[in-house]
Amino acid sequence: MTHLLLGLLFALLSLWDSSVGFLTPGGVNFEVQALMDIRDALRDPHGVLDSWDRNAVDPCSWAMVSCSEDQVVSLGIPSQGLYGSLSPSIGNLTNLQTVLLQNNNISGHIPSELGKLSKLQTLDLSDNHFRGRIPPSLSHLNNLHYLRLNNNSLSGEIPPSLAEMTQLTFIDLSYNNLSGPVPRFLAKTFSVVGNPQICAIATEKDCSGTAQLPLSFNVNSSDSSQPFKKHRGHARLALALGSSLASICLLISGFGFLLWWRHKHNQQMFFDVKDRHHEEVFLGNLRRFHFRELQSATNNFSSKNIVGKGGFGVVYKGNLSDGTVVAVKRLKDGNAVGGEIQFQTEVEMISLAVHRNLLRLYGFCATTTERLLVYPYMSNGSVASRLKAKPALDWGTRKRIALGAGRGLLYLHEQCDPKIIHRDVKAANILLDDYCEAVVGDFGLAKLLDHHESHVTTAVRGTVGHIAPEYLSTGQSSEKTDVFGFGILLLELTTGQRALDFGKAANQKGAMLDWVKKIHxxxxxxxxxxxxxxxxxxxxxxxxIVQVALLCTQFLPSQRPKMSEVVRMLEGDGLAEKWEASQRADSSRSRANEFSSSERYSDLTDDSSLLVQAIELSGPR
Structure with a gap:
């Protein structure tokens, strides 16, 4: 009995110690304190940090902050017009994995305290007004894979210690005022173009400040990574180029022979991590999975593990070896979505979209025949499946889902870089986490699979009943096509019915939108x-909500609001004025030049040729 009591006391003391570890001496959550210091050092013209409350118990519900296991792992505030300085207190957020502050107006020095963030994988401070030297402490970030400091006013020499960061895969220091020799970086891609005082010759002692570097250095080739010396003459340059070409030809020949041998022996070639003698590789904030690892996780892609099917592929529930439950999306036509490097680049760009209302990408797998994406598993499935389940979603939850999905789309359209058009906004692509918070899924996949086509996509991607009229007729998408789909989503949340199935009911004819306008x-x-x-x-x-939905689904794209306006209206700001202006415009428009409502939207429900692409992507994505 004594031993039992001692064990219980020890457990309680351990629990108390761990909880105290999250508090400052003043009893405040240290992450809250650090984030408030960051906010106090910045100026926030658009109020995007208004939800940050210094009296909060924890910051995991704050805008622009993402958490894992109740710890802050991501700070993403790009393109918000922030100015002021970056507080050194950011170094106290010791669990940060991602910091995205690009495209703001932040000035001052880059805090050396960033070097304390041992778990940091992605750091993007580009397109700001940072000045002074690059802190050498950044070289302490042993997990950093993606570093962008370009388009600032940084000066001084590039710290040589950065070149010793073997895990870096991407580094961009272009368009600053850096000087001195360029270290020999081991990163797969780096750029220092646009630094007028940079030496083009890494070993040259006397720098005149006029030499220019090429756009970027690809240091995978040993020849291209060697510095060229002008005074050695053209002969040395020609010899180096000749050696490079010879090496490339030899590699291509060897690779071609390997492909021929594999084909002759009818064996499939997998370019996964094991083939490259690495246990695990991280790209940016992504993990690259072995194909065999995902085979095992999904029980060889068993049909019993399928949780969704759709135009992009099949989704399987999987269990990784560490116990993590994931959703594995096996893309259709895996060998037709571009080369491995191009696919990897596109996926890395998608992964940079970080927001609490966007589905986070864990990682990917790419072989010569397969393309797979790995996401966290969403236990509550999709809005489409949840609307059909019991018990019914209550009104408050539906409102929260609408606002969360709107904020996710707002981030994609106006706040992330590059901006992303979803092209298939519908209830099946809005997922629900453990707390029924909305998470937008499948964003960026249309672009990923259509990158080999022109900017006008001939194959319309989307779901009947959600497709904007101009997209259906021309194949050209814009952010306003997403706004249209969001308006239909609002109606699905309100009615509990899917737009695709609406016209099948015996007492209802035509499109859902026609019926809603009539009822309104x-x-x-x-x-x-x-x-x-x-x-x-x-x-x-x-x-x-009905008024917002009708504003979003107006026939002409130019008349639809932007997602930033939609979110403000859902939050209770500006709807009355917007609705009144819309009604005045409708009444003043000449009826002679207008289609009737049924003529406008009849093609959204009766075109059987589109039904093949209208597969509902039910379940977690």
């Missing part, structure tokens, strides 16, 4: 509400 004109909105809600909803909020 007749002021019978109670007929719209999901019967499972009974009377448990707010009449005023119902009117507001």
């Amino acid at each position: 004109q007749e002021k019978k909105l109670e007929m719209l509400v999901d019967k499972d809600l009974k009377n448990n909803y707010d009449r005023i909020e119902l009117e507001e």
Whole structure:
């Protein structure tokens, strides 16, 4: 009994010690304190950090902050017009893996305290006004794979210790005022173009400040990584180029022979990590998986593990060897989505979109015949599946889903770099986490699979009933096509019905949108509400959501609001003015030049040629 009590006491003391470890001496969560110091050092013209509260118990519900296991792992505030300085307190967020502050107006020095973030994998401070030297302490970041400091006003020499970071795969120091010799970086890709005082010759002692580097250095080739010396003459340059060409030809010949031998012996070639003698490789903030690892996780892609099917591929539930439950998306036509390097680059760009309402990409797998994406498993499935399940989603949860999905799309359209058009916004692509918070999935995949086509995509991607009229007729998408799809999503959340199935009901003809407009004109909105809600909803909020949906689904793209306006209206700001302006425009528009409602939208429900692409992507994605 004594031993039992001692064990219990020891456990309680350990638990107390671990909780105290998250607090400052003043009893404040140290992550809250660090984030508030960061906010206090910045100026926030658009109020994107208004949710940050110094009296909060933890910061995991704050905008622009992402957590894992109740610890802050990501700080993503790109393109928000922030100015001021970056507080050294960022070094106290010791669990950070991603910092994205690009395309703001932040000035001052880059804090040397960033070197304390031992778990940091991605750091992007590009397109700001940082000045002074690059802190040598950044070389202490042993997990850093992706570093962008370009387009600032940094000066001084590049710290030689950065060249010793063997794990770096990408580094961009271009368009600063850096000087001195260039270290021999081991990163796969790096750029120092646009630094007028940089020496083009890494070993040259006397730098005149006029020499220019090429756009970027690819240091995979030993020849290209060697510095060229002008005074050695053209003969040495020609010899180096000749050696490089000879080496490349030899590599191509050897690779071609290997492909021929594999084909002759009818063996499949897999370019996974094991073939390269690495146990595990991380690219940016992504993990590259072995194909065999994902085979094992999904029980050889068993049909019993399928949790979703759709236009992009099949989704399987998987269990990794460490116990992590994941969703593995096996893309269709894996050998037709471009080369491995191009696929990897596109996937890395998608992974840089980090927001609490976006589905985070864990990693990927690429072989000569397979392309797979690995995501966290969403236990509550998709909005589409949840709307059909029991018990019914309550009104408050539906509103929260609408706002969360809107914020995710707003980030894709206006806040991340590069900006992303989803092209298939619907209830099946809005996933729900353990707390029924909305998470936008499948973003960026249309671009990923269509990169070999022109900017006008001839094969319309999307789901019947959600496709904007201009996209259906021309194949040209824009952020306004996503806004249209979001408007239909709002109606699905309100009615509990899928737009695709709507016209199949015996007492309903035509498109959901036609029916909603008719009911709204007749002021019978109670007929719209999901019967499972009974009377448990707010009449005023119902009117507001329907108005937002109708604004989003206007026929002309130019008349639809931007997602930033949509989110503000859902938050209760500016809807009355926007709706009134829309009604005035409708009344003043000449009816002679307008299509009727049924003529406008009939092609969204009756075109059987599109039904093949209208597969519902149910379940976790």
